[in-house]
Amino acid sequence: MNTNIPPLAERLRPRTLDEYIGQQHLVGPGAVIRRMIESGNVASFILWGPPGVGKTTLARIIANSTDSKFYTLSAVTSGVKDVREVIEKCKREAGGMFGTGRPILFIDEIHRFSKSQQDSLLGAVEDGTVTLIGATTENPSFEVIRPLLSRAQVYTLRALEAEELQQLLDHAINNDSILKDTGVDVQETTALFRYSGGDARKLLNILDLLYQCTPIGKRVVINDRAVTESLQQNPQAYDKTGEMHYDIISAFIKSVRGSDPDAAIYWLARMIAGGEDPVFIARRLVILAAEDIGLANPNALLLANATFDAVHKIGMPEGRIPLAECTVYLATSLKSNSAYKAIDAALAEVHRSGNLPVPLHIRNAPTALMKDLGYGENYKYAHDYPGNFVQQQFRPDAIRDKRFWEPSDNATENTLAQRQKNRWG
Numbered sequence: 001m002n003t004n005i006p007p008l009a010e011r012l013r014p015r016t017l018d019e020y021i022g023q024q025h026l027v028g029p030g031a032v033i034r035r036m037i038e039s040g041n042v043a044s045f046i047l048w049g050p051p052g053v054g055k056t057t058l059a060r061i062i063a064n065s066t067d068s069k070f071y072t073l074s075a076v077t078s079g080v081k082d083v084r085e086v087i088e089k090c091k092r093e094a095g096g097m098f099g100t101g102r103p104i105l106f107i108d109e110i111h112r113f114s115k116s117q118q119d120s121l122l123g124a125v126e127d128g129t130v131t132l133i134g135a136t137t138e139n140p141s142f143e144v145i146r147p148l149l150s151r152a153q154v155y156t157l158r159a160l161e162a163e164e165l166q167q168l169l170d171h172a173i174n175n176d177s178i179l180k181d182t183g184v185d186v187q188e189t190t191a192l193f194r195y196s197g198g199d200a201r202k203l204l205n206i207l208d209l210l211y212q213c214t215p216i217g218k219r220v221v222i223n224d225r226a227v228t229e230s231l232q233q234n235p236q237a238y239d240k241t242g243e244m245h246y247d248i249i250s251a252f253i254k255s256v257r258g259s260d261p262d263a264a265i266y267w268l269a270r271m272i273a274g275g276e277d278p279v280f281i282a283r284r285l286v287i288l289a290a291e292d293i294g295l296a297n298p299n300a301l302l303l304a305n306a307t308f309d310a311v312h313k314i315g316m317p318e319g320r321i322p323l324a325e326c327t328v329y330l331a332t333s334l335k336s337n338s339a340y341k342a343i344d345a346a347l348a349e350v351h352r353s354g355n356l357p358v359p360l361h362i363r364n365a366p367t368a369l370m371k372d373l374g375y376g377e378n379y380k381y382a383h384d385y386p387g388n389f390v391q392q393q394f395r396p397d398a399i400r401d402k403r404f405w406e407p408s409d410n411a412t413e414n415t416l417a418q419r420q421k422n423r424w425g
Contacts, residue, residue, distance in 0.1 A: 046133070169186070
């Protein structure tokens with residue numbers, strides 16, 4: 001077996017949009033990135049999504065399709081000096097780039113850039129020296145500075161669905177010359193798709209691993225047993241962090257939600273020992289505090305936010321202590337997801353009923369014309385009434401009796417529910 005051949009994921013890296021699988025909401029007919037490419041006018045943007053869904057590949061396809069110079073930097077290994085050198089190179093070459101698109105600067109893992117590194121990009125993006133395409137697995141709202149976010153649209157990439165993974169598998173079997181020569185017998189795909197976790201690169205790496213484990217002269221067999229055994233025998237062969245990352249954070253979240261502090265601390269320790277980004281863990285604690293503890297204990301969100309700030313300020317290894325404190329507190333706290341369910345129910349209603357009109361009496365009336373039209377008329381100012389409350393309609397007519405918040409059964413929300421019952425009857 002030739003061990004010098006490139007990995008399957010690299011051999012099958014798409015070169016055009018037509019070869020690209022997934023993300024049809026961005027690259028499908030009429031979608032925003034396809035329209036950019038077809039028009040030749042590519043604006044700066046950031047691609048946000050999990051690993052292995054095609055962020056780097058999409059950036060390269062855009063550069064090739066628009067005949068643009070393509071520069072790439074990794075936020076892990078590059079500093080301000082590297083950014084400035086690339087920008088200066090783009091400026092020098094600009095005069096000789098007739099007939100080509102604006103240079104594209106692709107920054108992988110842009111969330112790892114410091115504030116000063118991100119600041120060094122602003123001028124070049126602002127004046128059009130480069131088109132910035134960033135890639136990140138972390139929420140840009142937390143990790144990218146606001147001035148840069150205001151200059152770059154954020155597009156979200158999604159994990160591949162089962163149908164798209166099947167399409168990728170079929171493409172690999174039918175188009176990779178090595179697999180075609182070897183032959184592939186697909187018997188089951190449940191384990192293959194489950195371990196892939198929506199990650200295209202991971203699926204191809206697992207397939208590559210199965211090929212490497214297949215004796216010469218034999219067909220590659222894909223079934224649940226073969227996939228599971230190959231991965232157990234070669235736990236680091238296809239991905240050092242991906243699957244474990246998502247499995248362990250899932251176990252951590254479910255342990256906190258399930259009120260088991262010992263399990264939660266164990267999974268926290270696994271993440272810390274494995275080198276997980278502590279800010280990522282802290283962010284998950286903030287989400288847990290809002291989603292799973294919620295109104296049962298509003299102080300949980302305050303503590304989670306304080307933990308997030310503390311980890312940012314002190315780093316590791318000391319950051320493990322506030323992470324542990326918050327983890328135990330959230331795991332042992334009363335639980336409620338009533339606020340989480342309320343906003344989802346309200347969003348569903350908005351999607352169903354559209355933009356219902358605001359009742360006239362609670363509209364703003366900054367002009368005489370608006371007052372003449374009845375805006376704000378008969379509005380009752382709550383503080384003018386006993387107990388700072390008076391009954392009046394605040395919802396659109398079409399949903400005047402619709403309820404979204406259903407209190408959970410805990411001491412805090414029982415008190416809130418009783419208060420509302422006393423007010424509204």
